[in-house]
Amino acid sequence: MQVSFSKRIARVFRGSALPLILLSAGLVTSFSAQADENFSLGAASCGGECHEAELEVWESSPHNASFNKFDDPSDELTEKVEAILEAVGSDDMTESPVCTNCHFTMIKETADEEAFADSGPSCESCHGSGSAFRDIHSDQDVDYDQRMAKAESHGMIRPNMKFEIASNCNGCHAMARPEVDGATIAKMIDAGHPIKTEFELVKYSQGSVRHRFYEPDTSVNAVMTKAELEALYVEGQIAQLLAAHQGLQKSANDKYKTAMQIRLDDAKANLSAVDGSAGFIGSPSLDSAKALVKSIEGKDLSGAVGGKLPDPSDYKQ
Numbered sequence: 089m090q091v092s093f094s095k096r097i098a099r100v101f102r103g104s105a106l107p108l109i110l111l112s113a114g115l116v117t118s119f120s121a122q123a124d125e126n127f128s129l130g131a132a133s134c135g136g137e138c139h140e141a142e143l144e145v146w147e148s149s150p151h152n153a154s155f156n157k158f159d160d161p162s163d164e165l166t167e168k169v170e171a172i173l174e175a176v177g178s179d180d181m182t183e184s185p186v187c188t189n190c191h192f193t194m195i196k197e198t199a200d201e202e203a204f205a206d207s208g209p210s211c212e213s214c215h216g217s218g219s220a221f222r223d224i225h226s227d228q229d230v231d232y233d234q235r236m237a238k239a240e241s242h243g244m245i246r247p248n249m250k251f252e253i254a255s256n257c258n259g260c261h262a263m264a265r266p267e268v269d270g271a272t273i274a275k276m277i278d279a280g281h282p283i284k285t286e287f288e289l290v291k292y293s294q295g296s297v298r299h300r301f302y303e304p305d306t307s308v309n310a311v312m313t314k315a316e317l318e319a320l321y322v323e324g325q326i327a328q329l330l331a332a333h334q335g336l337q338k339s340a341n342d343k344y345k346t347a348m349q350i351r352l353d354d355a356k357a358n359l360s361a362v363d364g365s366a367g368f369i370g371s372p373s374l375d376s377a378k379a380l381v382k383s384i385e386g387k388d389l390s391g392a393v394g395g396k397l398p399d400p401s402d403y404k405q
Contacts, residue, residue, distance in 0.1 A: 289324025
């Protein structure tokens, strides 16, 4: 089978692209972005006058660079992708939802158009499909807090929603997207798709993809305080534990189960000192995860996290 990276791929990088993600690192176009009712508009719709600084960060990020390797793949990469595509019954990365889930931002201007691969992971990959909330989010005639609340109700995942963003990240970095069934995951892994266990939210989000341009000085890409990093770390571990627990339920593939078990055990150990975590650890669910996230809000987590925060020199670049 001859792999195709699709003619659509040549339409990418028309000068735009920026994500407003807080985290991400090598991932994903939100699967919901491909749903008929909600769809991605592309990084350009977030950029322009609004998020120029974030755009600059994105342009030098691994998310941006990831697209180039598929635009002009090496022989070795082509061979690997070809085997995986054949395993999932496709011959085009940009037309297989299994691939576009994580590797591309699939965009269109209107709901009745056909989506195409505009870039690698970008804004909507982590923050949700822009068609649902962009105009609400950008309406300067409405009070800021009111329009942000309304945008959230329409699916926008804001940077302060650390657990939700971490869940998106785990979906791709840990092969835990709920839309991909266990049988498909097994086929992908058996065909050579890598599965890694080392993704950790602070390490992957605070290096080259960090884009924290906030008031009072929006010219500065602000570094998180230790307390902020600790909260990010804990919420990342909550998302990791839930994703690993759910992953173990859906695939019998030995490599996948081994990876999920490692991630599950690591997260359990890392959360064990967090007050109120026992219920979630013992019976992981979305409801118990959100309850734990709510319970730690504003609390001092330094004792629970201890020396687990990664050294900045180890941040993903």
